Amino acid sequence: QDLLKEPYVLEVLGLVLVGDLAVADGFHFLREAADLVGDADVDAALGVAEIDTATGRFIRVNRKDGEIVGYSVEEMLTLDFMTITHPDDLTSDLAQMEQLRRGELHEFTMEKRLFRKDGSIVWVDLTVSPLWVPGESPTRHMAIVKDITERKQTEFALRESEAQLRGLFDNTSDLIQSITPDGRILFVNRAWRETLGYSAEEVAVLNIFDVIYTDFREHYSALLQRLMAGEGDGIMETSFRMKDGGIVAVEGHVTVGFEQGQPVAIRGIFRNVTERMQAEQRIVEMATHDVL
Numbered sequence: 001q002d003l004l005k006e007p008y009v010l011e012v013l014g015l016v017l018v019g020d021l022a023v024a025d026g027f028h029f030l031r032e033a034a035d036l037v038g039d040a041d042v043d044a045a046l047g048v049a050e051i052d053t054a055t056g057r058f059i060r061v062n063r064k065d066g067e068i069v070g071y072s073v074e075e076m077l078t079l080d081f082m083t084i085t086h087p088d089d090l091t092s093d094l095a096q097m098e099q100l101r102r103g104e105l106h107e108f109t110m111e112k113r114l115f116r117k118d119g120s121i122v123w124v125d126l127t128v129s130p131l132w133v134p135g136e137s138p139t140r141h142m143a144i145v146k147d148i149t150e151r152k153q154t155e156f157a158l159r160e161s162e163a164q165l166r167g168l169f170d171n172t173s174d175l176i177q178s179i180t181p182d183g184r185i186l187f188v189n190r191a192w193r194e195t196l197g198y199s200a201e202e203v204a205v206l207n208i209f210d211v212i213y214t215d216f217r218e219h220y221s222a223l224l225q226r227l228m229a230g231e232g233d234g235i236m237e238t239s240f241r242m243k244d245g246g247i248v249a250v251e252g253h254v255t256v257g258f259e260q261g262q263p264v265a266i267r268g269i270f271r272n273v274t275e276r277m278q279a280e281q282r283i284v285e286m287a288t289h290d291v292l
Contacts, residue, residue: 047124047145049076050131053101053138056080068124068147070117081143086113086121093126100130101138111148123152175240175250175270181228181263183208195272197243213239213247227256228263236268249277 047065049058057080066076069084085093089112096108107129113121124145131140169176169189175196176189185206193203196211212220216238226232234254239247252270256263 045146047147049081049143049145051081051141051143053097053130053132053141056082059140065145068122068145069114075117084114086115089113097128097141100128100141103134106130111152114145121149122147123149173272174252175272176268177208177270178265178267179208181224181266186265195242195248196240202243211240213241215239223254224266227254227266236270238270247274248272249274 045064047068048062049065050060051057052059058076061073061076063073066073069076071079082090082094089110092110093112096105096110099105100108107127109125109127111123111125113123116122125148127144129142129144130138131142132138166189170191172189173191174189175192176187177185177192178187179185185203185208188203193200198206209217209221220236220238223232223236227234235251236254237249237251239249242248249272250270251273252268254266254268257265257267
């Protein structure tokens with residue numbers, strides 16, 4: 001839908017059409033568009049096809065539509081859109097086409113995969129609009145596609161990177177957290193949850209100051225304020241309160257992430273030093289006892 005509202009000009013086998021023209025009859029649509037734009041330039045980034053709604057066969061396509069899937073214009077006219085649509089996306093495509101035919105949708109947009117002539121896959125942003133007058137029998141529709149393969153590959157790579165990073169975080173014994181400047185918890189790793197005894201659902205509604213032990217809250221807040229002001233080294237010793245009321249002593253390092261000069265996330269990596277602190281306390285107590 002948004003694609004149709006872009007100020008583009010497209011060539012369709014010698015005819016020029018302009019997006020966002022709310023004209024019901026297809027031929028009238030093309031004729032008025034041609035009258036409006038004349039010899040306007042072609043937007044080579046978009047493929048356009050006129051399709052027989054009953055059979056799915058391509059009636060007319062522009063050169064870009066064929067280029068996206070590796071076919072010539074002449075070859076495209078021997079195909080239907082179902083043949084080149086990935087089977088995992090075809091069910092949704094056909095379901096929305098049925099809604100379009102029944103008049104339940106005025107148009108629809110979806111991301112889907114197409115098979116290229118060489119068997120490879122291309123991702124496209126598809127917008128489909130009817131070329132029949134409301135109330136008439138569905139005859140033809142227009143499909144506009146934009147190649148978004150590069151964007152999808154970037155998204156997949158980012159998700160994979162995030163999954164690997166999350167796996168790394170979840171396989172460390174350190175407690176890792178990310179919070180907003182006001183203390184809302186954005187992320188904690190598995191060691192953080194398991195050490196403090198919280199489920200992921202419980203963490204989602206926590207504020208970090210629900211977890212910081214009462215005696216350390218003022219100090220913790222003051223340190224965060226200094227870090228957000230660009231001061232301090234971020235080294236921290238504090239104590240977390242477990243869900244069952246127990247206390248976990250931690251030490252670690254805190255950094256602040258900025259966007260356009262404003263703090264947006266405060267990230268901390270802590271090590272559980274409770275046993276060490278308890279051992280040190282016992283040594284102090286023993287030394288004090290011996291002196292006495």
